[in-house]
Each structure stands twice: as structure tokens, then as C-alpha cells.
Amino acid sequence: MKDEKPLYIPRRQIIRGIIASTAFGVTSQLWTGCTPSEPTTTDTTATPPASGSELTIGFIFVGPKDDFGYNQSHFQGQGVISQLAGVKTVDEANVPETATVQETMLSMINQNGATVLFPTSFGYFDPHILKIAKENPTVQFLHCGGMYKEGVHPTNVGSYYGYIDEAEYISGIVAALTTKSGKLGFVAAKPIPQVLRNINSYTLGARSVNPTATVQVIFTGDWSIPVKEAEAANSMVDQGVDVMTCHVDSPKVVIETAEKRKIFCTGYHVDQSQLAPNGFLTGSEWNWGKVYTTYVEQVKAGKTLADGGIPHLVRGGLKEEFCKLSSYGSAVTDATKKEADAVLAKFMDGTMVIYAGEIKDNTGKIVIAKDKKLMQTDPTLEKMDWLVEGVVGKIG
Amino acid sequence: MAAETADWLGVPLAIIGGTLRGSAPFLFVSLGECLTEKSGKINLGLEGTLLTGAMSAYAVSYLTGSPWLGVLAAGVAGLCLGAIHAWLSQRSGVSDVAVGIAMIVFGSGIAFFFGKAFIQPQAPQLPIFEFGAWSNYPPLQSALQVSPLLLIGIAIAPIMQWFFKSTRWGLYVRAVGDSPSAARAMGISVFWVRFLAITIGSFLSAIGGACLSLYYPGIWSENISSGQGLMAVALVIFARWQPMQCLWAALLFGGAQAIGPALQSVGVTSFRYLFNASPYIFTLIIMIITCSPKRTLAGSPGALGTNE
Numbered sequence: 187m188k189d190e191k192p193l194y195i196p197r198r199q200i201i202r203g204i205i206a207s208t209a210f211g212v213t214s215q216l217w218t219g220c221t222p223s224e225p226t227t228t229d230t231t232a233t234p235p236a237s238g239s240e241l242t243i244g245f246i247f248v249g250p251k252d253d254f255g256y257n258q259s260h261f262q263g264q265g266v267i268s269q270l271a272g273v274k275t276v277d278e279a280n281v282p283e284t285a286t287v288q289e290t291m292l293s294m295i296n297q298n299g300a301t302v303l304f305p306t307s308f309g310y311f312d313p314h315i316l317k318i319a320k321e322n323p324t325v326q327f328l329h330c331g332g333m334y335k336e337g338v339h340p341t342n343v344g345s346y347y348g349y350i351d352e353a354e355y356i357s358g359i360v361a362a363l364t365t366k367s368g369k370l371g372f373v374a375a376k377p378i379p380q381v382l383r384n385i386n387s388y389t390l391g392a393r394s395v396n397p398t399a400t401v402q403v404i405f406t407g408d409w410s411i412p413v414k415e416a417e418a419a420n421s422m423v424d425q426g427v428d429v430m431t432c433h434v435d436s437p438k439v440v441i442e443t444a445e446k447r448k449i450f451c452t453g454y455h456v457d458q459s460q461l462a463p464n465g466f467l468t469g470s471e472w473n474w475g476k477v478y479t480t481y482v483e484q485v486k487a488g489k490t491l492a493d494g495g496i497p498h499l500v501r502g503g504l505k506e507e508f509c510k511l512s513s514y515g516s517a518v519t520d521a522t523k524k525e526a527d528a529v530l531a532k533f534m535d536g537t538m539v540i541y542a543g544e545i546k547d548n549t550g551k552i553v554i555a556k557d558k559k560l561m562q563t564d565p566t567l568e569k570m571d572w573l574v575e576g577v578v579g580k581i582g
Numbered sequence: 583m584a585a586e587t588a589d590w591l592g593v594p595l596a597i598i599g600g601t602l603r604g605s606a607p608f609l610f611v612s613l614g615e616c617l618t619e620k621s622g623k624i625n626l627g628l629e630g631t632l633l634t635g636a637m638s639a640y641a642v643s644y645l646t647g648s649p650w651l652g653v654l655a656a657g658v659a660g661l662c663l664g665a666i667h668a669w670l671s672q673r674s675g676v677s678d679v680a681v682g683i684a685m686i687v688f689g690s691g692i693a694f695f696f697g698k699a700f701i702q703p704q705a706p707q708l709p710i711f712e713f714g715a716w717s718n719y720p721p722l723q724s725a726l727q728v729s730p731l732l733l734i735g736i737a738i739a740p741i742m743q744w745f746f747k748s749t750r751w752g753l754y755v756r757a758v759g760d761s762p763s764a765a766r767a768m769g770i771s772v773f774w775v776r777f778l779a780i781t782i783g784s785f786l787s788a789i790g791g792a793c794l795s796l797y798y799p800g801i802w803s804e805n806i807s808s809g810q811g812l813m814a815v816a817l818v819i820f821a822r823w824q825p826m827q828c829l830w831a832a833l834l835f836g837g838a839q840a841i842g843p844a845l846q847s848v849g850v851t852s853f854r855y856l857f858n859a860s861p862y863i864f865t866l867i868i869m870i871i872t873c874s875p876k877r878t879l880a881g882s883p884g885a886l887g888t889n890e
Binding site for chain 2: 198199202203206207252253254258280402403404406407410411412415416417420421422423424438442443446447461578579580
């Protein structure tokens with residue numbers, strides 16, 4: 187045996203190896219993919235609808251449905267509309283943003299008879315939703331993120347998104363009134379406009395009540411890397427940060443780390459008060475149930491996206507109930523509650539403007555001129571690429 | 583200003599803290615892989631074992647309320663996966679690398695499938711030793727919180743070194759790894775020595791998974807390992823198959839994870855991507871420095887990578 191060349195591997199062995207690993211890969215992939223992919227049916231219609239026709243709505247999530255984060259917020263929305271009479275919902279979780287989601291959408295349309303689809307993840311839109319929407323013009327595709335463009339995308343596609351930064355602004359107020367060190371911490375995934383807007387609104391809220399407060403930002407680089415999120419949270423606590431929040435897929439690690447280190451925190455996506463019974467102040471929650479209910483009513487009334495009955499772009503904030511504030515935790519004082527509630531009331535009657543000049547970014551450049559007011563609906567806010575004065579951190 | 587000095591003092595402290603917090607999984611997986619490779623087989627599937635270990639530890643800790651039972655459950659899960667790899671990779675004509683890749687997919691598949699129900703609940707965590715209690719400086723206190731599992735891992739490294747060097751069983755493992763035919767001539771069962779080395783190695787790496795889910799970061803999520811199992815395999819090559827060097831390498835890798843966030847927290851934001859990628863860059867550099875087409879590495883078990 188020793189006279190063989192050192193790197194000699196028989197061809198048969200290589201082929202066998204490749205076949206074996208492929209077979210293993212395929213079977214185990216099927217196995218993991220299969221069980222969740224039988225769409226679970228939530229049939230909650232107690233009484234059959236008078237019309238006899240049941241509306242089937244499909245939900246697709248990129249991650250698990252109970253992650254205390256983005257996916258859970260949509261799953262809660264699904265829970266709300268599955269209670270409505272004459273509505274049946276089907277769902278599938280852990281669907282990657284690849285051609286797999288096209289298969290999922292097709293099986294929901296063809297096998298479950300879904301006529302409305304909510305593929306909730308940002309990356310599903312282009313090209314997956316666009317392709318399937320073109321092939322199935324009678325199905326309504328509603329996507330979270332606000333990427334629909336008139337004339338470019340199929341007319342049976344609609345986009346919705348919420349101005350959750352309004353709730354972040356109030357969270358910032360509560361945080362700044364609670365902090366003792368004047369240092370707030372923000373664990374962020376990636377420097378994209380949606381994230382930057384939340385950081386900026388949080389900071390503006392904080393500095394509206396405490397002009398010397400600073401917000402330390404750490405970008406982890408991805409939506410879900412638990413070890414780095416925990417590391418970011420810990421190193422900020424070491425730097426004296428005593429209120430922490432985050433914008434990542436699942437805030438569980440950050441909130442739990444904050445609680446372990448005995449500091450305060452504000453939540454994101456859904457209510458996280460049970461994760462931090464001592465330190466939880468408040469948080470920004472999505473309220474998709476309200477948004478989805480409106481859609482269901484419109485579809486039931488016979489309206490479609492294509493005929494213009496359902497608007498292609500839907501946006502809203504606290505006032506429109508697209509998002510809400512988590513109930514205050516035990517650590518929030520009455521004076522703080524009062525101040526936060528006053529601002530909340532201003533958001534509710536529509537008089538509150540977050541981005542009112544003059545606003546400087548954290549390099550000292552004026553980004554919004556004096557006397558200029560950018561309303562929430564202003565499209566320039568959706569292209570935000572700066573961090574406001576008071577944020578410690580850099581995008582680049 | 584006092585606050586300013588505290589800021590900069592915080593960086594090395596955060597890195598030390600990060601090292602103590604984050605290196606345990608690297609340590610266990612690399613020790614497990616070291617034992618496995620010493621016997622002449624490679625187990626790439628430890629990434630899957632790590633995930634399965636993390637999931638079973640979290641699940642059992644949640645269901646029984648005892649984190650130590652969780653650690654035990656992780657070990658048992660590791661033994662099972664290890665036994666599968668040990669048996670499959672020793673069939674005639676089967677490549678251990680191919681089986682290892684299949685085991686990554688299999689292990690993570692099992693973990694994701696059974697782990698679904700445990701993403702949301704909070705499981706009881708392992709107790710920690712407060713070595714910083716003498717200090718009244720909170721960052722130091724938190725940096726010196728050490729998990730008992732890390733101490734166990736640190737103890738295992740010299741024991742394993744001694745095991746290889748000075749015990750009869752250690753000699754058997756080395757003999758099987760260096761020259762299976764000589765081992766056979768000595769009357770050693772190559773199959774069973776490798777079987778044991780692989781299963782015990784897998785047991786250790788599953789304990790590494792328990793560190794992830796029951797100590798730091800202390801949750802179960804499908805992204806919990808972020809490739810640490812695979813990095814630990816590369817780390818064994820870096821450590822030249824020496825358990826003690828595995829310990830230093832694991833500490834280095836654990837510390838590297840903390841560099842990026844620690845520097846960002848004091849406002850050093852340039853080269854953020856570079857710092858965040860530092861563990862991967864370390865791995866690459868190691869591979870480049872240590873690989874050579876002309877010779878095998880000093881310390882590399884002779885039968886490694888052959889199908890003897």
C-alpha cells in the first residue's frame with residue numbers, strides 16, 4: 187500500500203463519496219423542509235359564512251413564528267384575522283428567500299386555494315413575488331416593506347409598511363427620562379434607511395427631554411447573530427450605557443442580556459416585557475392585525491389591487507394603528523409616563539412632526555434646514571443615510 | 583476626565599470578558615476534534631453536533647428545570663451523532679469528509695426540527711462564578727464572570743495532553759492515528775479505538791453547544807452557532823493537534839469575536855467590517871500559513887486524510 191502516491195484517491199471512492207453526501211444532503215434537507223412545509227391550517231370559522239365562499243389567506247415567514255421578533259409580529263397579525271368569520275389562514279415558517287418561496291406561494295395558490303398572500307419577508311419581493319404575481323393575476327400579493335413601484339411591478343402586488351419610528355421616538359423619551367448616566371445603547375443590524383430612521387427618531391425623542399443624552403450605536407452586520415448581539419450589548423453596558431434597545435430580527439438576546447446586567451431596556455417588534463420583568467420600560471410594537479383586517483374587509487367587499495379598489499401603497503403610524511407602544515414597565519415613573527403620554531397624544535391627533543428643522547447629523551452637517559418640516563409620509567425620509575446629532579457611531 | 587479613561591480601559595476589559603464568555607464553545611469543539619483527528623479520522627459534522635447539543639441542552643433545561651441535566655442531555659445527543667459518524671465513516675470505501683458534511687446537514691436538521699418549540703421559552707441557565715466580586719468596578723465584575731463549563735474545558739486540555747503523552751490508551755489512539763497497520767499488528771482494534779475517539783470527541787463538542795445555549799448568549803436560535811463548529815475544526819490544525827495549544831487557540835478566537843463590538847462601543851467605527859470578520863480572517867491566515875503541497879504538517883496524524 188505504501189508505494190502509492192500520497193494523494194492517490196481512487197476515482198470510484200470519490201464518486202461514491204459524492205453520491206453518498208448528495209443523498210444524505212437531499213434526504214435530510216427534505217426531512218427538515220418537509221415537516222413544516224405542510225401548511226398548518228388554522229380553521230377558526232365557528233359558523234360557515236352565509237355566502238358559502240371562504241376566503242383563504244396564506245402567510246409566509248422567513249424565520250420561526252415565535253422568535254419574539256419580526257416574524258412573531260406578523261404571526262400575531264395572522265392570529266387576528268384568522269378569528270374573522272369566513273376567513274381561513276394557512277402559513278409556512280422558515281421559508282428562505284430563494285426559489286423555495288416561489289414553490290410555497292404556488293402550493294398555497296394551487297393546493298390551498300389561497301387568493302390573498304402575505305409573503306412577509308423583505309427579500310421575497312424581488313424577483314420571487316414579482317414572478318409569481320405575473321403568472322397569477324387573480325391573486326392579491328401583499329408585501330411588507332413598501333417597495334411597490336407604479337408601472338414597473340404587476341398591478342396585483344401591493345406594499346404596506348408602518349412608521350414605527352413614532353413609537354421609537356416615545357421609547358427614546360422614556361429611556362432618556364430613566365437613564366442616570368445619560369448614555370443609551372442601540373444594537374442595530376445593518377445601516378439601512380429603516381434602521382437609521384429608528385435610531386434617529388429614538389435619539390431625537392431622547393434629546394427632546396434630555397439634550398445631553400447620547401445614543402451609542404453598534405452595528406452587528408447581520409439580522410441574526412446572537413453571539414455578536416450579546417457581545418455588543420455587554421460591551422455597551424461596560425461603557426456605562428444603562429438603557430438599551432435594538433433593531434435586529436429577534437431582540438431576545440439583547441433584552442435578556444440587558445436584564446442580566448441589571449440595566450433598563452426598551453423593546454422592538456413585539457411585546458418583550460416578560461423577558462425583562464425588572465428592566466423593561468416600554469417598546470415599539472407592530473400592530474399588523476389592524477392592517478390585515480382592513481385588507482380582508484376590502485377583499486371581501488370585492489375590491490382588488492388591480493382595479494384600484496385596494497391602494498397599492500399603504501402606510502401609517504401610531505394614529506393609523508399600524509404600530510403601538512408596549513405598556514409601561516414597573517420601572518417607569520408617573521412623571522415619565524405623563525410626559526410620554528403627552529407626546530403620544532400629539533401623534534394621535536396628527537400634530538407631531540419628528541423631523542422638523544433644524545436638524546444636524548453627527549458630523550455637524552445640517553441635514554434638514556431651519557423651518558423645514560418633513561412629514562412622516564415624505565419620501566426623502568425613506569432614503570435616510572445619516573445619523574442625527576447625539577448618536578455615537580458611524581454608518582460607513 | 584475619569585469617564586474617558588474608563589472608556590479606554592473598557593476595551594481590553596471587554597475583550598478579556600468576551601474571551602472568557604465566548605471561547606468555551608471553541609474550546610470544547612476543538613478538543614473534541616483534536617481527539618477525533620488523533621485517531622486518524624476527521625469529523626466535519628461537529629457544526630451539526632454543536633447545534634444539536636445547544637438545542638437538546640436548552641430543551642432539557644427548560645423541560646426539567648435543571649441546566650446540568652441539559653448539559654448531560656447535550657452530551658448524550660453528541661454521543662448518538664458521534665456513533666453514527668464513527669460507524670459510517672469506517673465502512674469500506676466511505677470518505678469521512680463526505681460523511682462529515684452529511685452530518686452537518688443532519689445534525690442541524692435535527693436541531694432545527696426539534697428546536698422549533700424551544701425558541702420562545704426561557705430555559706434556566708447554568709450558574710456562574712463571580713471572580714470579580716472583590717472589585718467594585720462593574721465592567722471588571724462582569725468580565726470576570728466565568729462559567730463552570732469553561733473551567734471544565736480548561737481542565738480537560740492538560741488532561742488530554744497527558745492522556746496522549748503518558749497513558750497506554752493515549753498511545754493506542756496515537757498509534758491508530760499514525761499507522762493503522764502497525765496498530766493492527768500490535769493487536770489493537772482500529773475500529774473500536776476510532777469509534778470511541780469519535781464518539782467522545784462528539785460528546786465534547788455537544789457540551790460546547792450547551793455552553794452556547796445555557797451560558798452565552800444563553801438562548802436557542804437557529805443562528806446560534808454561526809459557523810463556530812467549522813471554525814473550531816480549522817483551529818485544530820492551527821493548534822497542531824496539541825490539546826494545550828487548542829486551549830490558547832480557542833481563547834484567541836473567543837477574544838477575536840469581542841474586538842469588533844468592543845471597539846465600536848468606544849466610537850472606533852472605521853474598519854468595522856474588518857474587525858467583525860476577524861475570526862474568519864484568522865482562520866484563513868492560518869490555513870494559508872500552514873498549508874503546503876510539499877509536506878504534511880508537523881504533528882499531523884499519519885493516517886489523517888487517507889482511507890486506511
